[in-house]
Amino acid sequence: MDKIIFDKQQLQFISETISCSSFTYKNWGDDSLLDLRCYIRNYYRDLQQGECAFCKNDLSIVAVGNAHVEHIVPKSIYPKFMFEPKNLCVICADCNQIKRDQEVTRNIPNTLKKPYVKYPRSSKPFLIVHPHFDVWDDYLVKFNGFYVGKDDHKDRKGSFTIYACGLNRKLAKFGYEKEIYSDDDLMEAARQLIESDNLITKLNALTNLKKIINNE
Structure with missing residues (x-):
């Protein structure tokens, strides 16, 4: 997936924002970042063809309510990667709410195998299926609304993504009924x-x- 490219004005704004001593990851939702969030959302929503990067369900195409900018490496754990282009994608409201709740309760899973000073440039350092480095279908399969990890991979990224994003939330709430076809x-x-x-x-x-x- 192609990373977003910020123009000169946006880069200057980002630099000024992160240089402010009072700025933390909790300020991500501030009105001052509204235009930047909108730009990121629209870019990745088009690039992802209206699909959530994690569950592959539909995003809203016009409204913002079901299209949230996501930090693949959690901004609460790695605030220095908050504006890193390859750390950004767009996810649905349910995936976002689950990850937000984890962030609030400080139970959000760390998606990196170990601390990094610079943002990794390949798939290997990540525990989660990374939208920029991995092919979703290589690690996950969706069957009757139920997600299964293809854990023939040693790193078990599929299972970690299911856990981290609560992909089987519908199964947990309503159970699983398979319609049989002959x-x-x-x-x-x-x-x-x-x-x-x-x-x-x-x-x-x-x-x-x-x-x-x-x-x-």
């Missing part, structure tokens, strides 16, 4: 798609095929 269901949907002359029937058959193939 081969007969698949053949019938395919038959209707191919043989029917009715447009509505074809559309319904196509929808059913997608559900069966995607295990929805």
Whole structure:
């Protein structure tokens, strides 16, 4: 994923902001940073094609309520990385709330394996699936709304991301019900798609095929 590029004026503003002795990570939501947050949000929302970087659910395309700027390495643990372009992405309201609650209670997981003076430039130092360095599908799979980590990787990034972002929050609240589809269901949907002359029937058959193939 391409990192955001700040212009000269934005870089000067960031420099002046972090040089202020009273500025801490808790000031991230200040009105003075509103324009910068908006710029970051719009950039990554477009780059991520409207998907949350962690759960891959839809972001709001226009409103800000379901598109929050995220610090991949927590700003409360590493405030020096608060404006680092590769530490920024956009996440949904639920992922944001879970991580915010962790930050407030000081239980937020550290996403780095060890302390770093400079921001890492590769995937290896991170415990979490990093939007800039990792391919999400290499570490996670979403099945019927349930997230599973592909833990054939030694670093178990998939499982850590599920834990850190509470990805299985729907499962925890409502439980898991798998809708079973048989081969007969698949053949019938395919038959209707191919043989029917009715447009509505074809559309319904196509929808059913997608559900069966995607295990929805």
